[in-house]
Amino acid sequence: MEVHENVRRVMENRGLTQYRLAQLSGIPHSTLSTFLNGGVKNPSMEMVSKLAEVLDATTDYILGKTDVNLYDWLPSPKEEEEMNATKNPSYSNEQGFESDDILPIEELIKRRLTYKGYELTEEQKIKFGKLAEGIADLLG
Structure with missing residues (x-):
């Protein structure tokens, strides 16, 4: 392109x-x-x-040097506005995830992920996974 x-x-x-x-x-x-x-x-x-x-x-x-925009996994202003309307301020750690746990990216994105209190969609989780893989590749 x-x-x-x-x-x-x-x-x-x-x-x-x-x-x-x-x-x-x-x-x-x-x-x-x-x-x-x-x-x-x-x-x-x-x-x-x-x-x-x-x-x-x-x-x-x-x-066009990459097909992954690092900012795409963040909600757009419109998505953020929609999420603000339905924001659930409480979050319980239903899956028992501890901050010390180390998980492969594939396992992490299967979990319930949130950003600024909003649950990520499946598409956003995939984009997040690609972002994390890109960072891991850069860090070698």
Whole structure:
């Protein structure tokens, strides 16, 4: 996938219009429009960095160097808003997980996982597992 296609996909997933993305990133709307329509084949790192920051994406993901966006497993603002409406402030440790337990990633994501008091969906658990594997690979 081309860089502009990656940006467009993330932009649409985040519910941002071109105009809003231009405002938030500080990139002129005309420049952003040309880029998103494929008119800029090699965007500057400054542009990529600004877009990645606004889109909650890594520059590697925007550039197509990886297919896992480290931020994807986090809930979107819309998902977080929906979760706030149904937040259960109490959490019991039903599975007896102790902080000293060491589990393989595959076992960990089978458990009930929460982030900021919200239970992760199966899709978010899978993304979390990929993120953890990526970190483990980096640490060697």
